[in-house]
Structures are given as C-alpha cells and as structure tokens.
Amino acid sequence: MKQKYENYFKKRLILNLLIFLLLACSSESIFSQLGNLQKIKHEYNILGSSSPRGISLVGETLYIAAMHLFKKENGKIEKIDLSNSYEFINDIVNISGRTYLLAQNKEEELEVCELNGKNWTLKFKKPLKAYKFLKSVGRDGVKEAYILAIDKNNREKIFDLQGADKTPPQATENDKFYQISNEENLITGNSLKIWQMNNNTYTNIDYQQAKEIMPIIKTSIRGSSEVLVMTGGYNNLDTKFKVYSNTNNYTTPIFIQDEVGEFSSYFAREFNDAILIGSNNGFAEFTKNKEGIFALRAPSRSVEPGAYNGSQLSKTGLNDIIPVSNNTIYILTQGKGLWKLENRKLTKE
Template sequence: MHLFKKENGNVERVNFSNSYKFVIDLVNVSGITYLLAQNKNGQLELYTLDKNNWKLLFQKNLIPMKFLKSIDKSGVNSALILALGENDKQIILDINGNNKTPQSATNNDKFYQLSNDTKLITGRFAKIWQLNGIGPINVNSKNEIMAIIETSIHGNKETLVFTGREDDTLDNKFKIYSSKDNYQNPIFNRDGIGEFTAYFAREVDGVILIGSNNGFVELIKDKDTFALQSPSQSVLPGSYNGSQLSKTKLNDIIPISNKTVYILTQGKGLWKIENKKLTKE
C-alpha cells in the first residue's frame, strides 16, 4: 500500500510505517494532515504528517471507522474520530484522543455526520446529538436522517437536517426539517424522489449542494420557500455537466472556496467544480 502527496504540481511518495494493517481515513485540518489507521493488532492509531514521515500521536484499543468531518464554505474546519469499542458501541474521540461520546448514547446508537458548526451530530433513530449536551434532540421523522447543515439561506440562521427513504418504511418522500420548530414538521418534502437518500449537504455560493446515493442536487431559495433542482446554478448548463455525475454515488463534496468544490465519487474518480466548470482531476 502506498500514499502519495501532490504539492505545487509535483507528486511524491510519502514514507509509510510497516506497522499499518489498514489505512482508514485521511484529513487536513488547519494545515495539519492526520491519518487514521488500524495496526496489525487491530488497534486504532492516529498519525500526523511531519515532512514526509508519519508521527504517531496516540494508540487506542478501539477499531477505527472514519473521520467525522466538519466542513464549511472554505473546507474542513475540524474533525472527530469515529471508532468501535466493546460490544460494538460507537465511540467519538477528538484528535487529542479525548472521549467526546455523548453520555446517554447506548450500544444501539450510531453517528452519521458532524455539522459545519461542529456542535451537532446526526444519529440513528432520527436523533441529533449535542456534543456538549446531555441528551439528543429527536426529529419527528420515521426515516433516518444523515445530512445536517447550519445555514442562513432561508433568511435567518437555522440548522437543517435531510432525510430519505429507509427500507423498513413506506414513506419515500425526501424531507427537510428545521431547528426553527425543533425539527417537528417538515418544511419541505418531495414526492416521487424514489431511492434518493441525502448523505451530506454543503453550502457553496448561496446554494446548498446535497450529495446522495444518486448524484447531487441543489437546494435553492425560491421566494419564501425552497426549491430542489438538478445542478444548474453551481455548474454551467450543458449536456456534459448534466450527465457526468448523474446517478453516481458520492463519497463527499468538499468546498475549498465559494468558487471551487471537489467531488469524491464511487467509481468515477475525483471531480472539481471551479467557476462553475466541471472537470475530472
């Protein structure tokens, strides 16, 4: 297994430790690159990149899963570590190794996405967990929620969560809930959207991009309400731009600025939207 770094157009190999069994995830926060790995003993290890070598920060008797990334309009602003502990209980750590798991979380709870203000995490059973709070906020939804974003696109600051259809429910509407009414009634729903499930949401240049199991769509403000549409404001119109990422499962959408966005896909590689032009990297 090899890892490479691209800097100023140059690609060079980064030295790897022989102790790794699996490299799980990689993230850059405030100019520091962190690598989440599992060693040959099955333990979690966190490293930072020091020049071209990896420096071990800490090791835990946990199974690493991924980084929970808080992503705002300029990129990743913070990250937490999601891991498995005893009896498959999900554990949340900060990058210093401190346990940040909500106190009332049980073995049945799962954590999905960290909000762009780093204070909230969506979870199983339509819950929103407060990192510094005692208990979760319950969304009045029969479906799971994953995507979460704090935004002012609707005029005033609010937190939005997004839902899709689960296999164990007949409700196939795509819905959006708001913190304005404590997530009790959907402020937007869409019939006939089928298998669309929102994985994450990122705001770029006044448009919320929703990544899903079926490409990505735009959520825009339409007078006093919301409108959901295929990419047209974030990407220049045209058959090429409209077809390349349709029906493509996305791993992430990461804004670098209000004009540049990277899109990580499953099976179609890395793409970039820059000044509304879509190109493959």
C-alpha cells in the same frame, strides 16, 4: 455464392493465424503480456475506480485517502507506500493547515498521525477499529473533526484529535452516528436523533414524520440563521425528501418534495448560495427556483450547463464533498474516483 466462399476463407485465415500465434508463444509469455496490460491500465487510471474518504491540500500538494494514501503533485498522482505499517488508510483531514491521518495498523489498532514536513508523527493509537473522521465542514474547508471508531462490542465511539473520549454518555450500543454540523457540534444519528456534543443531550424527531435523517447544516439560506436536518440515510426507503428546522423544534417539515425516487441524502454542504446535498446518486442543489420557491433540483447554479450530466456523477454514490476555498470543492465518490469543481468547471482528478 462467391461472396459466401470468400467470407469462409477469410474466417479460416484469421483462425489459422490465431492458432499460429498461440503455438508460437508460451503460456508464460501470454500471461506476462496480459499482466503488463493490466499494470499499464492501473497506473494510467490510478484513482479512476477508487472510493476516496478524505483529502488534504497542503500548499500545492493534494493528499488523498482511498484505502491507501495517494498524493497529487505537479499534476502527477502517485501512491505513498505505507503498507509496512498499515492495513488501511481510512481517512485524512486538513484543519487550519494541519493534516491528520486516520489508519488501521496491522495489530488491529486505530492510529492517528499528523503530517510534519514530509513525515508522519504518531499522535496516539487505540485498540479499536478505525472508521472515519466526522468532519465539521465550512464554506472554505474543514473547521473541526472527530474520530469515529468501533470497539470490540461493535459499539460506535467518538474521540477528539487528542484521543479524548467524546462519546455521549447517553449513547447505547445501538446508537450510530452519521454527520456532524458545520457549527455547534450537532450530530445526526439513527432512530432520528440529533446529538448535542457540548452538553451530551439529544433531540428526537417524531417517528411519524420521517424514517431516517442524516444531513445536517446550520445556514441562513432562507434569510435567518437556522439548523436544517434532512431525511436520508443508507437504508431509507422513503420516496419523499423532507427538511426540518430547529425554528419549530423539528416538529413538522418546512419542506417536502414528493417522489424523489432512489435519491437518498447523506450530507449537506453550502456552496455558491446553494446547499449541495450528497447522496447515493450524486448531488443535488437545495435552493430557490426562478419563482423564489425552494426546491431540490439537479446542479445548475454550481456547475456549468451539461457538465454534471456528462460526468455520470448522477449515477454515483458520494462519500463527501470538501471545499478548499470559496470557489473550489472536491467531490469524493464511491467507486468513481476524485472530482474537482472549480469556478463551475467539473474535472476528474
């Protein structure tokens, strides 16, 4: 009984103290303090919950496009204020040492700018909605990029970095473009199409074989050079993961893995003798197992043991994986910021 009364009086004392504090502080000061706490939290975790779409490493400075433009320099990340000019910073890319920025200005126009020193120079603008760069990604960086945009009729358009229209003439208002290959300018699209940018034609995969395709990569991982495409996409409900090859004209899968659950692949990048497949649930490795058989599995060859699972990336959708050297890649997530994988060590930027 004595313990019961002691607990009661302790609770009353705490309650009275809280009432006293509330009476002593004006509502303005309370909300001011809450605002300061939110500001501190935001500044401390400036990229923590962002969704980066692109990066560019210029010397020791890393530029990051995540709705706004950020840069990391001398270990510090800061926001570059371009709000007077742009509504959104859609993407950024580095090609052969030259950095290009894709943005939507306040007049609802697409703009492409190039970095010259510390200043941005306008290359061109168009009355379109900016979407992203279609990036042709090699083992140590982006080799080529095109602009993916949307016109007033909601039709997707493709432009090169000089502003020339490269949209395939056969494309209709219903065609969507997903990923571009690391070589030969092949682009996957909806309705199981593989577009050849150089001659404006496309190949279809049999509708009975797959529901949708998205990742595409030219590789020699199986011993000889071939183009692989993989099932996936944003609306793919198939629980099987299938890989097709141009060696048999994409007629039947060369690889099938059953029951991959909610894993739906978006893109493919070659790294450390494995193909990293980015998805709605982190990334997986497509590589040979101990028996010499190809398999889709959790990262082990590219990441130190335990690091991937501890990062929670397996529960995070990815926007892209961009290599900057043979042993370093950046992982661009959907809502979990920017990560770096260097010499198998995984860290959050």
